[in-house]
Amino acid sequence: MDAKPRLLKVLDVASIALVVATTLLVLFYAPMERVMGAVQKVFYFHVAHAWVGMLSFIVAAVAGIAYLRTKNMRWDIVGLATVELGMVFMLIALVTGSIWARPIWNTWWTWDPRLTTVTIMELIYAAYLMLRQGIEDPERRARFGAVYAILGAVSVPLTFFSIRIFRTIHPVVIGNSVPGAEGGFDMTPKMLQVFFFGLIAYTVVYFDLLWHRIRMGRLAERVEQLKLRLSQ
């Protein structure tokens, strides 16, 4: 019941290899950006993690819809797993975004649409977890989690648009008001290669970790059921 499936072991090895490869590519293959210097390389990790954070969000909403339709607890386990992972990846994306901004625009934060939307997504993730924490009944917890994941996912594109329209009328006032506040630099072909490699690599890492977290969720469910049975 608990043996690690062979495919998962393969995925583990692949994930580690891809992360190592990405790091090496970023450090040694990608060229140094003319103006920003070394810190621009943080960008590759920043975007990869933000992408995974967004992917998690979509998976959470899909799992929510699946749960509401099938009432199968399996989907609830997926939902919780992906939200937890999403929070971690988004957090890394947020902090690296801030680190990238600091030497370039002399500010730890820019209110540009992408970074702001990422923050709001992180807050929705946290709210999801807090909602679950406050509910005892597993079935209701799953149901409410599913509903909130769907609401959250629907709101995010709207949030992004609203801030985007806001920004085109009010350019960034805090820090540098250069219109390139969204991260303007031209990417050479080598940069693009590393960029996409990073995205793919971390997508694989995401699915690897998701599988692990789902297995842990199933284990937690088994433990809960044992406890319930023994207390009767």
Place this chain on the structure above:
Amino acid sequence: MEGPANTITYLIGGLAVVFGVMAVYLVSLVSRWRNLRQDEEVLQKLDTKQ
């Protein structure tokens, strides 16, 4: 011609965050997994005793 800015410290900081936060999370996963496994074993023993 001016070279690129020396921002190597920020790069190191960024990498530290990327790998550090992930490492912390992985450690928490492993530790939670171990605790759950222990719980499962104990509970299974109690279960078979009954």
Place this chain on the structure above:
Amino acid sequence: MNAGAAPRYFSALWAVIWKDLAAEWRSRELLSSMLVFALLVILIFNFALELDALARQNVTSGVLWVTFAFAGTLGLNRSMAVEKDRGCLDGLLLAPVDRSVIFFGKSLANLVFMLAVAAIVLPVYSLLYNVNLFQPGLLLVVFLGSLGYVTVGTLLASMAVQARTRDILLPILLFPVVIPLLVAAVKASAGFLQALPLEDIRPWLNLLVVYDVIFIAVAFMVFDFVVEE
């Protein structure tokens, strides 16, 4: 649905709304607390943001919507909590009528409460700061914004009220999701107050309408799962 279903639906809807409104009219707890709260928020803003007349012009719409958002949360929490505590929810669920009646009834009642608060806050603010807030454009924005807010809010309040951390949970759930609405409402209100040309305000109005339509549709699809016991 058969021929008699539609009028039955609407009379049930009206019954749900009326129950809430009548109950509130008798005790007036909800409205008075929302109102006092809203006025206090305006007062605090007055001291927190010491503004001259010009700066105030830029900030009015923001202050108004923050006030509505917070007072609205208060109202939402209370209206669902009362339901839950008195066990009325179970009674409603037994009624032989489509579940969505409960949701829409509650939302509309909450909408009435929110608009009632606005009906008092707007004139008070107008008087205190010598601004005319009674323009049709602004009133439209208040209506559209309240509609969306109340739709999402009623849905989330139904969930939050069943959690242990009920009071603090609603704002935590609601605010991140309602941001596009608030941004659009504030910008549209400001546009009307500053008498900007309609094409400038149009994108914000569109966003408001889109938000309302999308979330009313989503709420309709999802409410069943929130109320079933």
